Amino acid sequence: MIHAKQVVKKFGSMRAVDDVSFELGASESLALWGSNGAGKTTLIRCLLGIFPFAGQATINGHDAQQSGKLARALVGYVPQELSFHDDARLGRSIQFFAKLRGKRKTDATRVLEMVDLQGHESKRVRDLSGGMKQRLALAIALIADPPVIMLDEPTSNLDASGRQEVVDTLSRLRETGKTLLFASHRPDEVHTLASRVLVLERGKLVRDVTPKELWPTHRSLQTIRLHTNEDNDDQAASVLRQAGLTVNLNGHGLCVSVPHNRKGEPMTLLAQASIGVRDFEILEELKPIESHDFADCPIDTLATSNQSHGDQP
Amino acid sequence: MTTLSTDQFHGHEIQTHAGPGHTSRMYCTIAFAKREFFDALSSRWFLLYTVAFSVLSIGVSYMSLAGSGSQGFAGFGRTTAGLLNLIMLVVPLMALIAGAGSIAGERERGTLLYLLAQPITRTELLIGKYIGLGIAICCSMGIGFGLSAAVLAFNAGGVGLGSFSMLIVFTCMLALAMLSLGMLLSVLSRRSGIATGLGLFSWLTLVFLSDLGLMAGTVLFKLRVQEVFAIAIINPLQAFKMGVIVNMNASLDVLGPVGSYASRTFGDSLSWILALTLVGWIVFPLGLALILFCKRGGI
Structure with missing residues (x-):
């Protein structure tokens, strides 16, 4: 259904998406996982043909750049920032988007x-709550009943109950056979909704795994953000990965997940490699997957795993 | 693509592989035009300009009637002449500001990204917005002209109606030309504030500075009359002014040696030349805006 081949998007000299290739079959559900600045949003915008990029992306055979209109007709998109014309009324707003997709007023009412x-x-x-705006965006995405739904951090602006509603809705859509592609910061969402996870780091695709492979442990994990001396993050990441820790880099430090009773381990490993740590922060705790108790554990960070990093594509 | 299967979602039937759901180029353009038109109708700027233009038009009509002893001789002709300067000030300002806010405003609000994520092309979006805004501005002026015409017809009959009609046609062309320029500025600007600022600067340049520049240039470079004419009609406001005066069956001698030269050289075809100049001002900025908007990509 979605085919991305060597997608590269540069902003000036910065490679926001760097040689990303993947395929997504019909009815599959794929999560894009990574820190802020990892390239998730940019990749989605490339797939939609909004940004020009190098490489190729197709949706059901339609090239996102050459036949953008046809490709986008197959996609319902829910953006991270919900931007509607605030003065417009909800009814007129959705009817307008229905018209753009050749649908009738009754379709707008139905959705x-x-x-x-x-x-x-x-x-x-402008008078709608954040949750209602989110549902409006979802309604617009579903109005033409497209086979693919792309969502860019669909729950980032919602409270716990709003998040649950959206996740439940997406779960039902997934059951109906829709192809889902979504960016997320939340392991609970990824675990519930995704069959595959693409881990992005500084625009590069570093892993293509299942949620279970990404979070195999049943123990609580603690996320630690480290700032190395002389900003030696790349070398530090390499050392930690060799020790079996999953590390995520985004230009704002180096995030490592460790069992909560071994928080000093990354610093010990780095000291042994003669890499100094100038500062660190302890971020949120990730609860065991079995409890499915991630709902109030927003992390802006990383994929956590005790697997080695040797399975990079 | 055909529907392969269906399922239930909240009791509603969901097609798992629905039809493409994209519409024809014309349909999308019309959808954008309609939305832009109705958005303009409900906006404060539209109301403000419409009321201001209507009040000033009626005021000019009454004054022109008073000047002719309220007997209606050449009532429309006098009003046309009176409205000319009012139009040259108000209409470019209105159209430039409306155009400048169009794309840059969407960009700044973040709605442009959302619109471009829909199954539409950039051409459909830009042209749709242009048509919608163009119709809204022409309607706004149409109300002013209509009220003015009603006052004149009631008091002075239909004398000079032809020149008044041509005034309306040329005014619509001027508005569309300025709207094109405004949209070009909008495409070039990241923020609507910058686009509006550029629009105001363009207005100032076209209304005041270009005349001063032309006068200074004529004296400094000792331009020949045909060169002055050619430079003058590059300014759409000058083309508009000459076009309206020509269609009032008035002599361009009122514009001095340049006007005499134009009348003598181009004769009856002068009106068409001036109209084509305005058409050029509609087509070129809009075409350039379209090329830049489509080729640059991104948001």
Whole structure:
């Protein structure tokens, strides 16, 4: 359904997406995982043909750049920042997007019912809550019933109950056979929704795994962000990975996950390699997967695993 | 692509592989034009300009009637002449600001990204917005002209209606030309504030500075009359002014040696030359905006 081949997107000299290739079959669900600045949002925008890029991306055979309109017709998109015309009324807003996809007013009504927004048509968009705006975005994405749904951190602006609603909705969509591609910071979402996870780091695809492979441990993990002396992050990451820790780099330090009773281990390993650590922060704790208790554990960081890094594509 | 299977979602049937859901180029363009038109109708700037233009038009009509002893001789002709300067100030400002805010405003609000993620092309978006805004501005002026015409027709009959009609046609062309320029500035600007600033600067340049520059240039470089004419009609406001005066069946001698030269050299075809100049100002900035918007990509 989605085919990306050597996708490269540069902003000036910075490679926001760096030679990313992957394939996603129909009815599969794929999560893009990585820190802020890893390239998740840019990759989604490339796939939609919004950004020009080097390489090739197709959706059901339609080239995202050459036949962008046809490719996008197969995709419902929910952006990270919900940007609607604030003065417009909800009803008119969704009817406009229905028109763009050649759908009728009845389709707009139907999809509003699906996301429980019926009866709010006369409200102005600026008067909607964050959760309602999110549902409106989802309604717009679903209005033409596209086979692919792309979501860019769909729950980042929601509270716990709003997040749960969106995750439940997406779970149901997944069950109906939709192909999902979404960026997320939250392991609970990824575990619930994704069958595969692409781990991005500084624009590069570093792993293509299942959620279970990404979080194999049942123990609580602690995320630590380290800042090395002389910003020697790349060498430090290499040392930690050789020791079996999964590390994530995003230009704002180096994030490592370790069992909560071994928080000093990364620093010991780096000291043995003569790499100094000038500062560190302890980030949120990741609970065991079995408890599915990630809901109130927002992390802005990383894939955590005690696997080695040898399975890079 | 055909529907392969269906399922239930909240009790609603979901097609797992729906049709492409994309629409024709014309359909999307019309959808954007309609939205832009209705957005403009409900916006404060549209209301403000419409009321201001209407009030000033009616005021000019009454004054022109008073000047002719309220007997209506050449009522439309006098009003046309009176409205000319008002239009040259108000219409470019209105169209430039509206155009400048169009793409840059969407970009700044973040809505451009969302629109471009829909199954549309950049051409459809830009042209749709242009058509919608163009119709809205022409309607806004149409209200002013309509009220003015009603006052004149009631008091003075239909004398000079032809020149008044040509004034409306040329004014619409001027508005569309300035809207094109505004949209070009909008495509070039990251922020709507910058685009609006550039729009205001363009307005100032076209309305005031270009005349001063032309005068200074004529004296400094001792330009010949045909060169002065050629440079003058590059300014769409000058083309508009001459076009309206020509269509009032008035002599361009009022514009001095340059006007005399134009009348003598081009004769009846002068009106068409001036109209084509305005058409050029519609086509070229819009075409350039389209090329830049499509080729640059991104948001």
